[in-house]
Amino acid sequence: MASIIYTDYFIPEKVSIEQLFEKDLRPFIPEAYDSPVKYCQFLRETLGIGEIGIGDVEDSADIYSSLIAGFIKESKIDPAEVSYIVTAGWNPLLQASRNEELDFYTDGVNVPYYLHKKFGFVNAKLLNLEHYCSGSTYALGLASSLLDKNGEYMIILTASFVPRIDNRFKFYTICGDGVGIFVVSRRSVGLDIIDFDSVTMWHDSYNKYEGSPERLKAFGRQFHAADLVKSLLAQNGLTLSDVHMIIPHNVNSGVNYLSAKFLGIPLDKIFSENTSKTGHLLGVDIMVNLKDYMNSVRIPDGAYLLITAASNDIGGSTFQTVLLRYNPNQSLPQ
């Protein structure tokens, strides 16, 4: 059974949302608010986001190099044993880097190929899962299948780099920058990947809703996500009372409140502490949250964790969930 054996992340220097709305995002402040501070108070209360990191996609090769070097140093794993490198998420992470070791500097530089060469991942196959927010969750689902058949380790890399400042602010979230890594082993030596499931929706699905489309989307999406979680647990003979903690995305506070309602669980069973500190980091959210949660508590032997993810892509939405079980006989992923 495959398991997550390592997770780490990098978040660039942070700025408060007040700093963002004082300058670059000022045009987005509604007329009803006469100052950025007042509007930011509204956002802090409705979205629960207080600060985000802002970095540069051109640093991605160096950041990934640092994260991978950290993994190799700690695990002492031979890079030749790595069977897959999955870049999950947004296209820009595949592009330019100003890393000095690169032979040429062009928008065509592909960071994963660079990492492949730099670290000697001679047996690793590269795979790009271009799914905005949930590529990293999909990759966990794929890892079990691929490694069970042929392979030893899969490295999953994902990044959130928002290219334009005015793209950071959506009505439902504020996106921050960050980079994350998972390493999955074919063997059961950490957090076992018990099961994975996903559901796809299209915009047409929303046509059934009455009233304000955005309001109803907000509710409707969480209904579907909750259905998926219940279904995955039922497939494994489990219920929500068996789940120790849910590791979600950091989209906003309301998503977690609705999830708790629709799942019928207390809000404190959803790890929500990072939303205010990072904003939404697309697929990096689950890496940040899993690592921080596991470092913050002692996980009981055999405890089940659930990762939940959603992705709003052009044309529709998807939801994913991964069921994990902490293997008590092995070390925690750090």
Place this chain on the structure above:
Amino acid sequence: MKSAEIVSKIKTILAGKYNIDIPYEEDSSREIWAYLDNNPWLYIMLLKDIESEFKIVFDINIFDRYHIPTFESLLTIIKEKLNM
């Protein structure tokens, strides 16, 4: 508790926490709904605030998949909860 008292408390939450000042009206429900209908995340967080303010817990069945309570419906639900 009467509807007017509930609305008044909700207006206090909106002003104090979200910087939304609803002009004084005998019945402000329509003005409040205008804000909530256009901002789903305000609506959702206000539900959480209402639970805390009125010491009630909304049941999952008020969040029907395709019909979200209007403010009028919400007031009715709150009153029912308070009278239970």
